[in-house]
Structures are given as C-alpha cells and as structure tokens.
Amino acid sequence: MINIVAAYPDYLDLYGEYSAVRLLQKRLTAAGQQVRVTELGFGRYSDLESADMVYFGAGTEDRILAVLDHIRLYSEQLKAFVERGGLLEAAGSSMAIFCRAVTDTRDGKTYEGLGMFDAEAVITPKRRYGELICSDGSGNKVIGAVNSSIDFKRAEGQKEMFTVLWDSSDRFPKGSAEGFRTGDNVFASEITGPLICRNPFLLNRIAEKLSGERLPECGELWYTELQKAYDHALDVLLKESHLQ
Amino acid sequence: MLDILTCKLLRAIGAKIGRGSSLPGKICRKIWPGSLKTLKLPDKIIAVTGSNGKTSTVAMICEIAEKAGLKVVCNREGSNQIEGITTLLLSSADPKTRKVDADVVILESDERFCQYTFKEVVPSHMVITNLFRDQLTRNGHREFVRGELRKGIPDSTRLILNSNEPLSCAFGNGRKGTLYYGVSAPELMEEPGIPHAYDDGAFCPVCGGRMKYSYRISGHVGSFCCEKCGYSSPQADHSVTGTEDGSLIIDGELKVAPQILNEAFAQNIIAAYTAAVEAIGIDPKKAAELIDGIELDNGRVVEFDLNGHPGRFMLCKHENSMAYNGAISTALRDPADGVTVVFIVDRLSRKYVANDMSWLWDVDFNRLSDPKVRKVILSGGFAHDAAARMLVGGVQEEKLIIEPDLDRMMTAAAERSEGSIYVMTCFTDQYKFLDRLRKYGREAAK
Known part of the structure; x- marks a missing residue:
C-alpha cells in the first residue's frame, strides 16, 4: 500500500493543484499498485509515520502564511518523515513554506520557515505570469507556468530542480535555476500546470519512485491524452520561444 | 473644448x-x-x-x-x-x-x-x-x-x-x-x-x-x-x-x-x-x-438547428470555471432526454502568451458523466488536455469524440450528436464554431 498525504488540499487549491495527487493515484492504480490518499490540514490529521509522500499545492500568499503558521504543529514529524526518505513535494507558492524564512514586504514581517531549503522567500506586491520551458537534466523538457508574487533568493549551493531554457516573462534568464531539491526526496518547483499533469514523464518518475520499481507503460486513454496534450503544448511553446 | x-x-x-x-x-x-x-x-x-x-x-x-x-x-x-x-x-x-x-x-x-x-x-x-x-x-x-x-x-x-x-x-x-x-x-x-x-x-x-x-x-x-x-x-x-x-x-x-x-x-x-x-x-x-422577457442581443446565447438537432451556443470564458459550470448546469437541465456537449478550446488570449490549461481542472467537467449527457465532442488545439481532464474526472470514454480539427468537429457535431446540442467556448474561439455553423447551413441548403 502506498500512502499519499495531500496537505491542505482544499486550502492550497490554486491552478488545479488538487489533480496532481489524483493523477498519481490513477497512474499507480493503473500499474496495479494499491494507493491510499489521506488529508492533512486545518482540522484534518494524517499520520506521517506511515506516509510515503506528502504533497503541497499552490495557494494565495495569505494562505501560504496561514499554512506556515499551522504546519509548525507537524514540523518535527515532517522532519522525521524526510529523514527516513519520505517523498516531499511542493508545487507553486508552497515552495516558500520550506525555505529558511519568508518575508512579507506588504507589512515588513519576516517569518521563520521550515528550513528544508537554503533560501529565502519574499512576498512582493507585484504579480508575474510566465510560461516556461525547462530542462530536467535528463534530456526532457519540462513545461508549465509560474504565476506568483513571491521571489526566491537561493543561497549558493542550494540545488535546483530544473534549468530554464525559456521564460515568456523574462523573469528567469536562460540557464538560470528553477526550483529546489534537497537529497533525492525533497522537491519543490514554482511551476504549476499542474506540473505533473502537464509533464507525464514527471508523473511516471514520481510514481516509479513511490512504487520502488519500473512501471509498465500506461495504455489507458486518459494517459494517452495527457501525452498528446504535452506534445501539443510543447510544440506551441517551442514555436513561441523560437527554440525550435 | x-x-x-x-x-x-x-x-x-x-x-x-x-x-x-x-x-x-x-x-x-x-x-x-x-x-x-x-x-x-x-x-x-x-x-x-x-x-x-x-x-x-x-x-x-x-x-x-x-x-x-x-x-x-x-x-x-x-x-x-x-x-x-x-x-x-x-x-x-x-x-x-x-x-x-x-x-x-x-x-x-x-x-x-x-x-x-x-x-x-x-x-x-x-x-x-x-x-x-x-x-x-x-x-x-x-x-x-x-x-x-x-x-x-x-x-x-x-x-x-x-x-x-x-x-x-x-x-x-x-x-x-x-x-x-x-x-x-x-x-x-x-x-x-x-x-x-x-x-x-x-x-x-x-x-x-x-x-x-x-x-x-x-x-x-x-x-x-x-x-x-x-x-x-x-x-x-x-x-x-x-x-x-x-x-x-x-x-x-x-x-x-x-x-x-x-x-x-x-x-x-x-x-x-x-x-x-x-x-x-x-x-x-x-x-x-x-x-420582463428581455433578450440580450450580444451573441452570448445563440439558438440554432444542426441536422435536426436543436442547439444552443453558450458563450463562456476560458480560464473561468464558473462560466463553464453555469453552461454545464443549463445543459443538464435541458428538457430533452439526452444532450451532446461540444467544448472548443483552441486559443486562450488574443493579447497574451497564454497556454496555461490548469483552469480546466477547476471546471466541473465531472458532471458530464451524467447519463443525460450522451456525447461530448472536444475540439481545438487543446482538445487532448480537455480529454485527459474529463477522463480523470470520470467522464465515460465511450461518450468522448476527440477531434482537434475544427472542420471534423463540425461534421461530428452534425452526424454523431444525440439529443440537444450545447456548444461551449470563449469569445476567442466563438467564430471557429459560428462561422462553420453558417457554412454548414449554407451547404446543407444547396
């Protein structure tokens, strides 16, 4: 049984992020795995000791701060979960929760983060939207969008998830680092889409990591359509970026 | 002055x-x-x-x-x-x-x-x-x-x-x-x-x-x-x-x-x-x-007939789940026994670089699994995104007709629809349907 914890799914619910856990469940089930999804959130407790993965989606800036305040109740359990190799993934703005500090320029306050990444998050009044093509370092192109008002200041040595090849908003210069990773089990990316829905190879990669084995090809129609959607979107973005 | x-x-x-x-x-x-x-x-x-x-x-x-x-x-x-x-x-x-x-x-x-x-x-x-x-x-x-x-x-x-x-x-x-x-x-x-x-x-x-x-x-x-x-x-x-x-x-x-x-x-x-x-x-x-009885002449609702099927074009907004949810509710309330839903998503914006499809996951497409909905025709460049979203939401495979090509969508709508037809799309894509509807009507009249 694979246990996935959806963290604050009805609170950090922007940009279709709830679907990431659903797709993982579907992909794993299609490969014959048994999956249980539970929720952690306000008034909802999940046992992190038996969890294999904890997933945080994107939320508004105020909600990120509210979650940061609440998740401290579980910070020791989360640290223990990560230390024993549990897979933690944060998408979009929730990446801020795991930085060393979060500064809100709207009121000048700074909050202590969970410190899993050597970086600082800065909430600004300015929103930016950009569509990205990135490299995952294994020859795959990652696509998606960054829709955020949070800037991230990465310390030297903090590892990235992806390398940016193109950003429609010019926020990320070509070759710059996107996202954070610590070890091979704590991942975060600002990119939404949702990230693992837009990029089926990432869905597969995480599903294989959770199952601990190479999964057979998924022949179900939803997955085939997801692949076709990726091919089309990549084609559109490559044309817009003039990378092709 | x-x-x-x-x-x-x-x-x-x-x-x-x-x-x-x-x-x-x-x-x-x-x-x-x-x-x-x-x-x-x-x-x-x-x-x-x-x-x-x-x-x-x-x-x-x-x-x-x-x-x-x-x-x-x-x-x-x-x-x-x-x-x-x-x-x-x-x-x-x-x-x-x-x-x-x-x-x-x-x-x-x-x-x-x-x-x-x-x-x-x-x-x-x-x-x-x-x-x-x-x-x-x-x-x-x-x-x-x-x-x-x-x-x-x-x-x-x-x-x-x-x-x-x-x-x-x-x-x-x-x-x-x-x-x-x-x-x-x-x-x-x-x-x-x-x-x-x-x-x-x-x-x-x-x-x-x-x-x-x-x-x-x-x-x-x-x-x-x-x-x-x-x-x-x-x-x-x-x-x-x-x-x-x-x-x-x-x-x-x-x-x-x-x-x-x-x-x-x-x-x-x-x-x-x-x-x-x-x-x-x-x-x-x-x-x-x-x-009382006001009819807005703003093209947001267009009634039509396609190959004997009564149809209603409902102008929605891409990137706006509530607009699509309203149109889906209206289709489900249609007095006919069955309905066909045509959903076109080809272009998000005429002004911006915008290919984000995350909003599809916010629309209650799962409601199209209702037995009243007999067919769902998906068209436009992002038809596959829509198909994946609907299938994950529980819409039955046998209902779906996936035709990214807009001309073939029109043929499918005319020939394979069941019951009343509800067409849902955004102003950026509306004429991709309405122009074809007029053309189809002219050709059918010949």
Missing part, C-alpha cells in the same frame, strides 16, 4: 477602422491628462464590476433605463478600462459646456482598473457582481483582485452587492447604506452533494474560519455563515424568491421572464433590477415590466 472635439473626431475615424472605443481616449489622456475630471456628469453614475455577469447586468440596466425614457450613456462596446471610459465620456460631452448629455451614466469596469477610473469619475453607486476565479494568468487569484478592487471603491459610493458571494459581499462589512441582492429561489438551488472541483466557499474571507452553507446556488454562491466569526449572507434588499412557469419571482410578487432560466441569469437580473430601483429610482413594478 479641444479635448472633446479631438475625441469625437478620433472616435468617428476609429469606428471606421475598428479602433474607436479605447484608442481615442488613450490619445486624449496623453495630451490632456486631467480632462475627465473636469466633465460635468449627471448625479446618477452607476458602475458595474466583478468577474462574471457585468456585461449582461449593464445591458439590462441600460434597457430598463432607456425604456423608462431616460437618456443613457454607457460603454456597451465593452471597453471597460480607463481609456475606453475616457473615449465614451469625452465623446458624449458638449464641447462648450463640458456637460455629458445624459440622465444616467452606466459604466462597466474591469475590476483591476476601478482604482484608476474611479479616481477621476466617482460613481454614485457601484454594483459588484462577484469575485470568481477568472483569467488567473492575468489576475493571479481572487484575493489579489479583491485587494486591487478595494483601492477602486470611493468612500462616497454606495455599494450594491451580491449577498450570496462571500468574497465580494465582504466589501459591505461596516459600510453604511450598502444594498444587497440575492437569489433564494428553491428551484435555482444546487442539489446538495454536487462534487465541485474546488470550493471557494470553504473558508471565511474575513477570518479564515470554516464556512457552512444553508443552500448553494452555484459553487460557493449561496447562503453562507462562518462558524468562527459569524460573517454571513446579509439580508437581501431585493431577491429572486422563486420561479413560476419559466419566470423568476422577484421579492415574492413580481414576475420576470429571463432569456434562460438559470442561476447566472437570475443573479444578473436581480442585480440589474436592484440598480434600476435603488440607484436610478425606477418604480419596482415598472422596472420588473421593463426587464
């Missing part, structure tokens, strides 16, 4: 090349930046803003006011940012007196541009229809839009708010004289337990506590109450209290027949009625008579 004359001239020229609504105002603002403030405007200036329904609400208020014999100036062309409103007002003013020749000015405004427009033109009343997830690639999220809109509400303006929409309704907290409208008709309430993709009514916009609903009209629109701070739907000054023979009942006594009997039309009609009665001062009975 020169600013007004220049604007009138530029508007006349611009109208011939299709750029007459905002460009003249843009040019005039550069040359005479303060001219809007010096116009003599009527006392009654009604602004209408919000994510959904503002164009229809504005059209209905205009219709009532004009039929009541009032002279109306309104940005019906839809240019709802400050440049468009500058064009409208300067070109409606007398060059000598600077007086705008109208009994009432009705202005549709983009939510994020109120802070600029209403620094220069102060509305007597402002209708805020709702704050929904809308164009998130441009707007970020609802809380961000709320913050931007808040900057655009002048202190002296009397608000007219939707008592059923928690986020925008909170603008009335502590604000004297605020008017509220709502829908409490049991026939328009959602069946309890409809699984929505997300719930923007789960948490209180005032304190963050959990909210409870005694009923819902659509999604998070309904009668709400926060368990923690007690923030709740205020008593509505005017409401749709029921339906009878296809008509809405307003305030328990006045009958008004809508173009389509659904929750979106009900909210727009009661918003327009409240503005007409409370802001313009039209007698309630007369306002109801004037709005």
Whole structure:
C-alpha cells in the first residue's frame, strides 16, 4: 500500500493543484499498485509515520502564511518523515513554506520557515505570469507556468530542480535555476500546470519512485491524452520561444 | 473644448477602422491628462464590476433605463478600462459646456482598473457582481483582485452587492447604506452533494474560519455563515424568491421572464433590477415590466438547428470555471432526454502568451458523466488536455469524440450528436464554431 498525504488540499487549491495527487493515484492504480490518499490540514490529521509522500499545492500568499503558521504543529514529524526518505513535494507558492524564512514586504514581517531549503522567500506586491520551458537534466523538457508574487533568493549551493531554457516573462534568464531539491526526496518547483499533469514523464518518475520499481507503460486513454496534450503544448511553446 | 472635439473626431475615424472605443481616449489622456475630471456628469453614475455577469447586468440596466425614457450613456462596446471610459465620456460631452448629455451614466469596469477610473469619475453607486476565479494568468487569484478592487471603491459610493458571494459581499462589512441582492429561489438551488472541483466557499474571507452553507446556488454562491466569526449572507434588499412557469419571482410578487432560466441569469437580473430601483429610482413594478422577457442581443446565447438537432451556443470564458459550470448546469437541465456537449478550446488570449490549461481542472467537467449527457465532442488545439481532464474526472470514454480539427468537429457535431446540442467556448474561439455553423447551413441548403 502506498500512502499519499495531500496537505491542505482544499486550502492550497490554486491552478488545479488538487489533480496532481489524483493523477498519481490513477497512474499507480493503473500499474496495479494499491494507493491510499489521506488529508492533512486545518482540522484534518494524517499520520506521517506511515506516509510515503506528502504533497503541497499552490495557494494565495495569505494562505501560504496561514499554512506556515499551522504546519509548525507537524514540523518535527515532517522532519522525521524526510529523514527516513519520505517523498516531499511542493508545487507553486508552497515552495516558500520550506525555505529558511519568508518575508512579507506588504507589512515588513519576516517569518521563520521550515528550513528544508537554503533560501529565502519574499512576498512582493507585484504579480508575474510566465510560461516556461525547462530542462530536467535528463534530456526532457519540462513545461508549465509560474504565476506568483513571491521571489526566491537561493543561497549558493542550494540545488535546483530544473534549468530554464525559456521564460515568456523574462523573469528567469536562460540557464538560470528553477526550483529546489534537497537529497533525492525533497522537491519543490514554482511551476504549476499542474506540473505533473502537464509533464507525464514527471508523473511516471514520481510514481516509479513511490512504487520502488519500473512501471509498465500506461495504455489507458486518459494517459494517452495527457501525452498528446504535452506534445501539443510543447510544440506551441517551442514555436513561441523560437527554440525550435 | 479641444479635448472633446479631438475625441469625437478620433472616435468617428476609429469606428471606421475598428479602433474607436479605447484608442481615442488613450490619445486624449496623453495630451490632456486631467480632462475627465473636469466633465460635468449627471448625479446618477452607476458602475458595474466583478468577474462574471457585468456585461449582461449593464445591458439590462441600460434597457430598463432607456425604456423608462431616460437618456443613457454607457460603454456597451465593452471597453471597460480607463481609456475606453475616457473615449465614451469625452465623446458624449458638449464641447462648450463640458456637460455629458445624459440622465444616467452606466459604466462597466474591469475590476483591476476601478482604482484608476474611479479616481477621476466617482460613481454614485457601484454594483459588484462577484469575485470568481477568472483569467488567473492575468489576475493571479481572487484575493489579489479583491485587494486591487478595494483601492477602486470611493468612500462616497454606495455599494450594491451580491449577498450570496462571500468574497465580494465582504466589501459591505461596516459600510453604511450598502444594498444587497440575492437569489433564494428553491428551484435555482444546487442539489446538495454536487462534487465541485474546488470550493471557494470553504473558508471565511474575513477570518479564515470554516464556512457552512444553508443552500448553494452555484459553487460557493449561496447562503453562507462562518462558524468562527459569524460573517454571513446579509439580508437581501431585493431577491429572486422563486420561479413560476419559466419566470423568476422577484421579492415574492413580481414576475420576470429571463432569456434562460438559470442561476447566472437570475443573479444578473436581480442585480440589474436592484440598480434600476435603488440607484436610478425606477418604480419596482415598472422596472420588473421593463426587464420582463428581455433578450440580450450580444451573441452570448445563440439558438440554432444542426441536422435536426436543436442547439444552443453558450458563450463562456476560458480560464473561468464558473462560466463553464453555469453552461454545464443549463445543459443538464435541458428538457430533452439526452444532450451532446461540444467544448472548443483552441486559443486562450488574443493579447497574451497564454497556454496555461490548469483552469480546466477547476471546471466541473465531472458532471458530464451524467447519463443525460450522451456525447461530448472536444475540439481545438487543446482538445487532448480537455480529454485527459474529463477522463480523470470520470467522464465515460465511450461518450468522448476527440477531434482537434475544427472542420471534423463540425461534421461530428452534425452526424454523431444525440439529443440537444450545447456548444461551449470563449469569445476567442466563438467564430471557429459560428462561422462553420453558417457554412454548414449554407451547404446543407444547396
């Protein structure tokens, strides 16, 4: 049984992020795995000791701060979960929760983060939207969008998830680092889409990591359509970026 | 004087090349930046803003006011940012007196541009229809839009708010004289337990506590109450209290027949009625008579026949789940035994780089698994994204016809549809269907 914890799914619910856990469940089930999804959130407790993965989606800036305040109740359990190799993934703005500090320029306050990444998050009044093509370092192109008002200041040595090849908003210069990773089990990316829905190879990669084995090809129609959607979107973005 | 004359001239020229609504105002603002403030405007200036329904609400208020014999100036062309409103007002003013020749000015405004427009033109009343997830690639999220809109509400303006929409309704907290409208008709309430993709009514916009609903009209629109701070739907000054023979009942006594009997039309009609009665001062009975049977000629709903199938084209907005949810609800209420839904998503924006499809996951496409829906035809460049989303949502494989090619979509709609056809798409993609529909009709007639 694979246990996935959806963290604050009805609170950090922007940009279709709830679907990431659903797709993982579907992909794993299609490969014959048994999956249980539970929720952690306000008034909802999940046992992190038996969890294999904890997933945080994107939320508004105020909600990120509210979650940061609440998740401290579980910070020791989360640290223990990560230390024993549990897979933690944060998408979009929730990446801020795991930085060393979060500064809100709207009121000048700074909050202590969970410190899993050597970086600082800065909430600004300015929103930016950009569509990205990135490299995952294994020859795959990652696509998606960054829709955020949070800037991230990465310390030297903090590892990235992806390398940016193109950003429609010019926020990320070509070759710059996107996202954070610590070890091979704590991942975060600002990119939404949702990230693992837009990029089926990432869905597969995480599903294989959770199952601990190479999964057979998924022949179900939803997955085939997801692949076709990726091919089309990549084609559109490559044309817009003039990378092709 | 020169600013007004220049604007009138530029508007006349611009109208011939299709750029007459905002460009003249843009040019005039550069040359005479303060001219809007010096116009003599009527006392009654009604602004209408919000994510959904503002164009229809504005059209209905205009219709009532004009039929009541009032002279109306309104940005019906839809240019709802400050440049468009500058064009409208300067070109409606007398060059000598600077007086705008109208009994009432009705202005549709983009939510994020109120802070600029209403620094220069102060509305007597402002209708805020709702704050929904809308164009998130441009707007970020609802809380961000709320913050931007808040900057655009002048202190002296009397608000007219939707008592059923928690986020925008909170603008009335502590604000004297605020008017509220709502829908409490049991026939328009959602069946309890409809699984929505997300719930923007789960948490209180005032304190963050959990909210409870005694009923819902659509999604998070309904009668709400926060368990923690007690923030709740205020008593509505005017409401749709029921339906009878296809008509809405307003305030328990006045009958008004809508173009389509659904929750979106009900909210727009009661918003327009409240503005007409409370802001313009039209007698309630007369306002109801004037709005009765109103059919908006704005292309948002087009009835058609395709190969013997009755069809309804419903203009929605990509990146706006509530618009699509409303159209899906309407299709599911069709009296026919079965319906076919055609969904076209080919291009998100004519202005921006926007290929984000995350909004598809916010639409209640899972409801298309209802046995009443016999076929779902998906078309446009992003048809595969839509297909994946629907399949994950539980729509049955055998229902789906995936035809990214638009011509083949048209053939599929004509030849493989079952029951009534509902076509849903955005203004960016509407003619990809409507042009083909006309062509198909011409060829069928040969």
